[in-house]
Amino acid sequence: MTQAFPGTPEEFVDDVARLEAGDPDGMLRAVASAAAQVREAAVLAAEAGVPTLADEGRPRSVVVCGMGGSGIAGDVLVAVAGQTCPVPIVSHRGYGLPAWVGAADLVVAVSCSGTTEETLSALEAAVRRGSRLLVVGAADSPLEALAAQGRGIFVPVTQGRQPRANVWSLSIPLVLAGHALGLLQAGPDVIEATAVQLEQTAVRCRPDADHFVNPAKILALQTTGCLPVVWGTSPLAGVAAYRLACQFNENAKLPAVWGVLPEASHNQVVAFDGPFAGSAAVPEEDFFRDREDEVTVERTRMRLVLLQDTEEQPQVTRRVAVVRELAEERGVAVSPIEAEGASPLERLASLVSVADWATTYLALLEGRDPTPVDAITALKQRTPR
Secondary structure: OOOOOOOOHHHHHOOHHHHHHOOOOOHHHHHHOHHHHHHHHHHHHHHHOHHHHHHHOOOOOEEEEOOHHHHHHHHHHHHHHHHHOOOOEEEEOOOOOOOOOOOOOEEEEEEOOOOOHHHHHHHHHHHHHOOEEEEEEOOOOHHHHHHHHOOOEEEEOOOOOOHHHHHHHHHHHHHHHHHHOOOOOOOHHHHHHHHHHHHHHHHHHOOOOOHHHOHHHHHHHHHOOEEEEEEEOOHHHHHHHHHHHHHHHHOOOOOOEEEEOOHHHHOHHHHHHOOOOOOOEEEOOOOOOOOOOOOEEEOOEEEEEEEEOOOOOHHHHHHHHHHHHHHHHOOOEEEEEEOOOOOHHHHHHHHHHHHHHHHHHHHHHOOOOOOOOHHHHHHHHHOOO
16 A cells, blocks of 8 residues: 555544645435434434334235445344344346336335436335335435326435435334334334434444544554455344445455455355464465565455344354354454444444445545445446436
8 A cells, every 4th residue: 555644543533634734525424413314314204104013914025126335224123123123125237127026015116316327217116016115315315206297205415415424324124114003113213322322333433532432433544455355243233244345445445355244254254374474474376586686576364344233143153263263373464343232223323324424434544435325326327227
C-alpha cells in the first residue's frame, strides 16, 4: 500500500480534520446516523400501515427482492427471524420472480432509489400475480407507483445517503413486518434497544475517539494492506460477514472473502496453507540471482476477521477455538469482533455497525473516498436496456 499521508497510520486515523477532508460526501456522518435511522424507520413503517399486514393472516412465504445495498435488507430479515421462523423467507436478487411465487406469498420490494431495474422487474411480476406487497424505497419513484398499482403498503425512505448507508432505514420496516406477522419478536422495546446499541457503538467508534480504544479504527489499521477473509460463527453473524465483505468492496474498494462456520471450515480454511498466509515478505525465487543483493517481494497477507455471535452451536464454538489455533500456527492474523446485545436484532446491529465504521476508516486510511461507486455507475450506464 502506498501511504497517502504524512506521519503514521495511527496518527492519521486520529486526525479528525484529515478524516473529514478525505470524506467530502460525509460517509462517516451517514454511518453515525444508524440509530436515528432505526427510530425514524419505525415511525414511517407504523404510519404506512405495516402492522396491518397481519389482517390478512400469515403468508405462505416471504420473498424479499432487492439488490446491493438495498438487498441486504432481506438478509437482515432472515437473520433476525432465525431458524424458528414458521415460514420460509427468501432473498431474491435478480429479475422477475421464481415461478412458484403467487397470491399466497408476501413479496417485499426494497430499492433505496426506487429505480433499480431488477427490483422493478420483480415487483411488476408480483403485481401481475396478485401477491401481497410491502414496498420500501424512494417516494415519488417508479417503485412507489408500482406499489400503488398493486395496492401494496409503501414505506418511504429518507434520501441523501448511499443505499448501503441507509441499511437501517431499509431493513427496519421488514423486521417490523416480520413482527406483525408473528415470524419474529421485535417489539418497540427491541427496536429502541437496537437504536441504543447503535448509539453506543457510534460513541466508541466516533472520529475523535483515539485508535487504541476505538474498535473500528483498530480493525481498519489491522486490515490495511491485507486480504480480508471474514467468517461469521452463526447464520446471524454470517449475514454480518457478508455485509462486512460488501463494505470492504464498496467503501474501501478492496476484494474480500466471506464465509460462515461450520461450512467455511470445510473449504476456505485450506487457504491457511496457501500463498496469502505466513510472512509478508519472502525472497524472490530466482536460482541465479546475486545472493549478495537479496531481492524481496512484498506479498499481500490474509487476515481472518472473525465475527463471533453470542449464540453459537456448541460444536461451532469448539471449532472456532481450533480455527484460531490453526491460524496462529500458519501465520494468519485474526481480528475477533464479538456481538453485543440481548436480541438477534441488537446482536446483528452491533456487528454491522463496527463493520461500517471500520471500512470507512480503512478507505480514508488508504487514500480513497469511501462514498463513490464509479464502477457500478459506469456498468449501469453501459448496459443496454
